[in-house]
Amino acid sequence: MGITEKDKRNKITKGIIIFLCTVLILYLTIAAHFMKHFFLGSEINGINVSDETIAEAKEKMTSELQKYTLSLKERDGKSEQIRGSEIGLRYNSKGEYNSFKDKQNPFKWGRAVFNSGAFKMTDGLSYNTELLKKSVDKLLCLQTNNIVEPKNPNFKYTDKGYIIVNEVNGNKINKEVLYNYIKKAILEGETTVDLETINCYVKPKYTSKSSKVIEVKNILNKYVSSRITYVFGDRKETIDNSIINKWLEVNKNIEITFNYRKMKDYMDELFNNYNTAGKTRNFATSSGKTISIGGGDYGWIINTDKEIQDLDAAIKEGQTIIKEPTYMQKALSRNINDIGNTYVEIDMTNQHLWFYKNNSLIAEGDIVTGNVSSNHSTPQGIYSLKYKQRNTVLRGPGYNSPVDFWMPFNGGIGLHDASWRSEFGNNIYRTNGSHGCVNLPYYLAKTIFNNIEEGDPVVCYY
Secondary structure (H helix, E strand, O other): OOOOHHHHHHHHHHHHHHHHHHHHHHHHHHHHHHOOOOOOOOEEOOEEOOOOOHHHHHHHHHHHHHHOEEEEEOHHHOEEEEEHHHOOOEEOOOOOOHHHHHOOOHHHOOHHHHOHHHOEEOOOEEOOHHHHHHHHHOOHHHOHHHOOOOEOOEEEEEOOEEEEEOOEOOOOEOHHHHHHHHHHHHHOOOOEEEOOOOOOEOOOOOOOOOHHHHHHHHHHHHHHOOEEEEEEOOEEEEEOHHHHHHHEEEOOOOOEEEOHHHHHHHHHHHHHOOOOOOOOEEEEOOOOOEEEEOOOOOOOEEOHHHHHHHHHHHHHOOOEEEEOOOEEEOOOOOOOOOOOOOEEEEEOOOOEEEEEEOOEEEEEEEOEOEOOOOOOOOOOEEEEOOOOEEEEEEEEOOEEEEEEEEEEEEOOEEEEEOOOOOOOOOOHHHHHOEOOOEEEOHHHHHHHHHHOOOOOEEEEEO
């Protein structure tokens, strides 16, 4: 007998029932499996825990945590690490992933096949703050002996003027910035931190390209372009770039300063060669001898403070000038022999005086100087005539002397006529001399008075 339609339908129905039972059994078997295992595609903090039990996932996560290392990429190709095991790194959930597993209904395991992204978990991290601080403090990049301080650009003087010396970036780190970024990186599970990228290096305030740096270089070159020439009679002294650059400095704020101490030291030394007041000079006497004589107040004195002010202004304006210095006191001649050819010469040993004007002998004669026996000797030295006065009275302890011609040159000591004397010269001065003045015969005093001028030198020697 052949198979009837009814038998065919029964066979098909039976097959479907068997298939459905098989599928159901398979489905329930898989569901039973996922009652204890995570769905496929499950991730915790980016780590695949698919088809693992809670215990297996906890073990895996703990293992991964122990391997965690944060690498710090530093300058000059250097690197350092901070390890999770050193800072007490742990998960906030302490590996308790039950709640994550509970969200995965084992009877809906099929969803995982088509929606794996829905089964991801982030387990927050925490660390021991004190341990992290100690780890950061131990970093070699923060040790004092390894730190190169950043420096602003500098300026170097060359034979072609000032050039910019590039800044030094160094490797000094802003510890607070680095520490805060390390904390953030650890909590976010990052494994690398580039210190250059996070801008934790301390930078110099200026670079060689900064407009202020370029401006300062230009100003420095303006200053050293100055040329100041001082004229001292037939002699000259020039202050130029080779000297000026030694006085210029640039501070850490890229500001030009003058080293006025160096400037003053230089100017003092320079002008000392041309200041002659009180210095010892060679003097050719009328008797034919050449003597060395010093002391007194006659001579050139340059106003150094005023000259430094003027020099400072000239340099800042980049000037080229030729000038005489400002004098506090002048002499008759700017030659090496500044006495010139108009002077009074007093030979106190021989008690004789000569007066020359424009190299011509105008008058000479015997005199009487200070009393040696009473310690009133006339001081030796070269002095300048302070002024001249007619018809005055000279007063002092024990004397009141009217004179017609008064010509002081050393405080209260001066040249004057002495009408009370009938003799001059010889050794009168030893026991019967003056109180320090130079007593002259009337004719000699009158001639000198009529020809001498304020500032003329008076040379006194023994």
